[in-house]
Structures are given as C-alpha cells and as structure tokens.
Amino acid sequence: MQLIIDTSIRQIVIKTKVMAEDREILREIWDGRVPICFSLASDEIFTLEHPDPFFLLVPRQSYFPLATDRVQRTFLKHVDPDNHGEMWLEYESQPLKWHYPVGLLFDMYNSKGPLPWNITVHFQNFPEDELLHCPSRDAVEAHFMATVKEADSLKHRAQVINSMQKKDHKQLWTGLQNDKFDQFWTINRKLMERLGEEGFKYLPFRIHQVLPEKPFIQKLFKPVSDEGRLFTLADLLRETVPHIFADDTSDVLRCEVYIQGVNPPLETPVQWLSEHFSYPDNFLHIALVNPS
C-alpha cells in the first residue's frame, strides 16, 4: 500500500515537473524571432536615392502583415507613386504567403539559409494566382480565427470555441497581435484541453512540402488509438507522406522534418506536439525540407 502511494506521489511530482517544463517550452516557442532583412525590389525603385534595407526581428508566431507596417511606409516613398499596388514579399522568386505564420515560412524556405533572412519587397505585379490578397488587418484576423475554428472542429467538434464568448476570441487575436504571451495563453489553454483523458478527437495538422511546392496535406488523423496508444510523429508521417521514408521498416527519412524551427524526434507523441508545438492558429504546421 505504502509503495503504491509512493509511486503515485512520485508520478504526481514528475507530472508537475514535466508540466512546469512544458510551460517553459510554450514560452520558448512564443519568444522565437526571425532576423529579417527587407529590401525593396531593385527594378521597382523609382527615386534616385536607393532606400536602405530594413532590419527587423519578427516573431515566429506572427504574420507578416502584422509586422511590416513600417517596412511598407518606408519603401512606399521610393516607388512610382502612379504605379504601385498591394505590397507582397518574395524570397528567391518564391512569393511568401502572408497567411502562413512567419516561423513556418522560415522553416520552409530558409531553415538552412544564412541569417538574416533576405526578403524582397514588391509593390507591383501582385501574383494573385499564388497569394491571397490582404486588404487589411481584418483579413489577417479573419483568416486566423477561421483556422482556430477549424482546428477546434477537429479537436473538440468545435465545442470549446463555440462555448467561448466573442471577447475571448478577441483576446486570442489581440494577444497574438500584441505579442502578449499570457493574454493569448489564458484563452488558448482552453482550446488545448483534452476531451477526457486521452487526447483530441482529431489532430489539427498540415504538412507543407517544399520543392516541388504542393498544396498542403491535411487529413483526419487520431492522435490516440482506440486502445489508448499514443501515435508518434513517425506514425503520422507514415500515414500521410509514406514516400518520405527511405524504406518500410526503418525510420530513415529522405527529407528533414521541421516543426517550430526544430527537428523533433520521430518518436514524439503527436498529441504532445499538438499541445506544445502548434502555432497560435492551433495547427501543427510541419515543413518537409529537402536536404541541401
């Protein structure tokens, strides 16, 4: 009897410790920044004086339109006032999707590249067959909230998000927009709660493949088996992108797997990854990057 109590107390102690450390992980991820050097596309410079590049540390969890107001104002002074349109960003001929978190774009296109990340700013020839238009911050908020809703639809049949009040939704958004960890996580904690003991109904994840660029992969995937076994990152990848495995038996991959800037061990349970490595939009964004 004593032994059992000891064990369970020890488990509680371990669990508490793990939870405290896990909270530090959330904080570390939230604090991630990408050093970026923005330059105006040289063929769009209209003034005699060439603008200096613009350096910023951009939060990985944020979106470019929330971070580039000053970049836009600065460069707008140097473009043809009669021939410019919506601003868009490009890295090595690759238009950057503003509706993806900055950290995900970095993992996809520059995880092995030099720092700072050199991004070109354009005000002409908006590639509207590739990029969503971003008429205002409302568009970013709408996109963010729609993604959070979709994630909760997968995790909890949307019960958590639908039971929240409008002000809670607003707090999620302003927390992200103003880079306020506590403000954001006070609400997000509820979205990350499990239904019962096991885990989420389905895992909100998207797999982004670079070179060749393809639409992201998103499927229904239960993070926990009916028998209560935790599925791992390897299980998820084998189910959704089996072609990246070198063979059927080993876990040797043909590409690198990035989530939140790191290569997590393949034996990591996806339920844990979802709770700790998801972006604020509540999706686990996995970037598959070819070895250089």
Added chain:
Amino acid sequence: MVDGTISASVFADELHAFVELSATLKDTWQLAMANDSKCGYISKRQLLKLDQHLADVSSGMVESSLEVDELTEQEVEDEESNTIQVKPQTRVISCEYHVVYSDSYSVPVLYFNMYHDSGKLLTLDEIWSLVPQIYQSRLSQERWTFLTQQEHPILGRPYFQLHPCHTASLMKHSVLSRATKPEISTDTAQGLAGVSATSHTPSMRRKGSYLVQWLSSVAPVVRLGMSLEYGLIGNN
C-alpha cells in the same frame, strides 16, 4: 446527417448523383478527381452579364433606401462602391464554382473565383458588391466570418470561400432533415405524412438531394445559377 453533416463517402455518392442530375437538366457541373485519396470535387463555369447585375444592384439599392436608418456607415460606403463598380467597360464576369468536401467540418464547401474579362480576379469588395442586397444587409455583421479568400484545399490557389462553420446547422434545420425526424417515432411519421414528398429516411433519401438542398440555399448569395428543377427532380 441528423446533425447536418455528411461523411466523405456519402459526399462522394452525392457528387456523382448531383453530376448526373446536372446532366439531365443540361446544366454543366463537372466531376474532377483529386490525385490522392481525397474524394474529388465538382466544378461549374458560368458567365455573369453585367447589365443583368446592374439591374439587380440598383433594385437592391431601392430596397435598402427604404430602410435607410439601418444602414451603417460601412454599408453606405459599400453602396457607393456598388455604383463605382458598375462601370460600362466591364461587361462580362466569368465565374468558376467548386464544391469541395471539408474533412474538418464534415460538410461540402463552396469555393469560387470571379474574373474580369481582363483576366484579373474580382476583389473581395467587388464580390461583396455582387451579393444581392438582401443578403448583404443580413450578413453585414458577419462579413469576415462568412466570405474570405482561402487557399483551395486541392488546387492550393486562392479562391473565395463561403465559410463552412455554419453549414451543418443550416442543414440540420433544413426542411429535409426535419422531414427525416419521423424515423425516431412512427407516430410523428404518420402525423407528417402530408410532407411525404421530402420525408425519406436518410437511407431512402434520394442521392444528391443533400447537395441540391445546400447548394440551392447558398447559390443566390454568390450569383450561382441553379434551376428550380433540381428541387423537383431531386425530391421525386
């Protein structure tokens, strides 16, 4: 089905039935298969003639001017953009509609794009100006949760999307689902015999009728032409 959702396999069946129905009615819905395991989607192209929409927009403005008190500043601006939008040089708008299944919401989702004859996409504001006034006023509070540009889940390109998070509740409260309730109690079933035209149980329900019902309720918002005959044939 009772909760307004459908499974991916039911959706696939619905698609096939709907395309057959479309062919019978000389409509032009086409089935497109996705490369991997996704269940495919249907698409339709359609031309919108501006003089027709010009008439509609102006009639909508007459309607709303009667309720001028309820117009917000935003709506007034939108109305102004309506008038600016209706330029004589824009004659025909070509539209492309897709019905795609959402695994996350277990419902069909409408994606669409509209192009000027220059090939340029209509902007979100221009799309809103084409939404009939009656829906505009109803949706004014929910603009950003109702219609946004999104990445097409199969093509990966920008398309406008009618947001799927309300679809299940719409379908739950639809006539069709109400009529399927008798399956729970035979007494009520007899009581509802008067609506037998639609009172099929889910299994007996004519294939394609979920799509007919859903699509016909959202089609007018985005100017998608849909013959009334869909309803007649789908429910026989």
